[in-house]
Amino acid sequence: MRIKNRKRFYIMIGLLCVVIFLLLVVSFGMIWTAFSNNSSAQSDSSTVSNGSVQGNRTQETSTSDPxxxxxxxxxxxxxxxxxxxxxxxxxxxxxxxxxxxxxxxxxxxxxxxxxxxxxxxxxxxxxxxxxxxxxxxxxxxxxxxxxxxxxxxxxxxxxxxxxxxxxxxxxxxxxxxxxxxxxxxxxxxxxxxxxxxxxxxxxxxxxxxxxxxxxxxxxxxxxxxxxxxxxxxxxxxxxxxxxxxxxxxxxxx
Ligand SMILES: [Zn+2]
CATH class of the missing domain: 3.30.1380.10 (Muramoyl-pentapeptide Carboxypeptidase; domain 2)
Structure with a gap:
């Protein structure tokens, strides 16, 4: 491989790594969000006060910690x-x-x-x-x-x-x-x-x-x-x- 081509090759590899890294960050973020929503829906009223879970609560659940x-x-x-x-x-x-x-x-x-x-x-x-x-x-x-x-x-x-x-x-x-x-x-x-x-x-x-x-x-x-x-x-x-x-x-x- 000639010097010029090699340089271009390394730039391409570098860009590819950046793209893969960004994709990984985004998908981890999505998985994490889904996971934390799920677990707070399963825990008790102590999680309600942070306001992150809304919409599907009924009035019998307290909106703040007792x-x-x-x-x-x-x-x-x-x-x-x-x-x-x-x-x-x-x-x-x-x-x-x-x-x-x-x-x-x-x-x-x-x-x-x-x-x-x-x-x-x-x-x-x-x-x-x-x-x-x-x-x-x-x-x-x-x-x-x-x-x-x-x-x-x-x-x-x-x-x-x-x-x-x-x-x-x-x-x-x-x-x-x-x-x-x-x-x-x-x-x-x-x-x-x-x-x-x-x-x-x-x-x-x-x-x-x-x-x-x-x-x-x-x-x-x-x-x-x-x-x-x-x-x-x-x-x-x-x-x-x-x-x-x-x-x-x-x-x-
Ligand atoms: Zn009783």
Whole structure:
């Protein structure tokens, strides 16, 4: 090869290398963008606040990171998708619930006493209620949530279960109740049963509310759960029942 041609040859090789390099940079960039969008769509609400994922979010997903509740042991504590409990919070007055139940479960003393009275009235009317699930630790919430995400996908999991730290069950003030008429399951149809109707119309007298009411998903962030009772004390429960409002609305006023 003559000198002149060799020089041209090297220039061509050089240009070719530059083009290949640029192509590699562009395709890596594209792969990286696709990858990071995908992984943020699969992670929880903590990624939403950076604003990179938009459009396909539903209102039940919080648009910002939850703030930590200040007085975690207050019986009026609000725990939802925008507020959460500390990972290590465990109420100091948890007791084992001495009532008919699907399994052994705990509640805070005050709520356990109130529930006993609710069951007592039910029994007197030949209505047989069962406790299903009360206090739930942070670790248990973590397991349940991950299981739900695996089974139903992120969106549906968020509608039916709480992210760790965002479950009222950690407060020790919430109890899921059930009945034989729904095979001791937690099912929406419980709301239509004699037991479900009894709970709906009498729980407030003992300080409990149906926390996730029908058609209130936009406010509570959760699907209808006629079985989920939350203890708030008689006064608040009575007002919430009579005005047919949610805990969020009650606390706002
Ligand atoms: Zn529940």
């Amino acid at each position: 703030t930590e509740v200040t007085d975690q042991s207050d019986t009026m504590v609000l725990v939802n998708k925008s507020t959460s409990l500390d990972k290590n919070y465990v109420s100091s007055d948890l007791v084992w619930v001495d009532l008919r139940g699907v399994r052994e479960t705990q509640l805070r003393q005050e709520a356990a006493d109130a529930l006993k009275n609710l069951f007592k009235e039910a029994d007197s009317k030949a209505i047989t209620l069962y406790c299903c699930s009360g206090y739930r630790s942070y670790e248990t919430q973590q397991e349940l949530y991950q299981e739900n995400v695996k089974t139903y996908g992120q969106k549906q999991a968020d509608l039916v279960s709480a992210k760790p730290g965002q479950s009222e069950h950690q407060t020790g003030l919430a109890m899921d109740v059930t009945a034989e008429s729904v095979n001791l399951d937690l099912d929406e149809s419980f709301g239509e049963t004699t037991e479900g109707q009894f709970v709906k119309n009498n729980a407030y007298k003992y300080g409990f509310i149906i926390r996730y009411q029908e058609d209130k998903t936009a406010i509570t962030g959760y699907a209808y759960e006629p079985w989920h009772l939350r203890y708030v004390g008689k006064d608040a429960a009575t007002t919430i029942y009579e005005k047919d409002i949610t805990l969020e609305e009650y606390l706002k006023n």
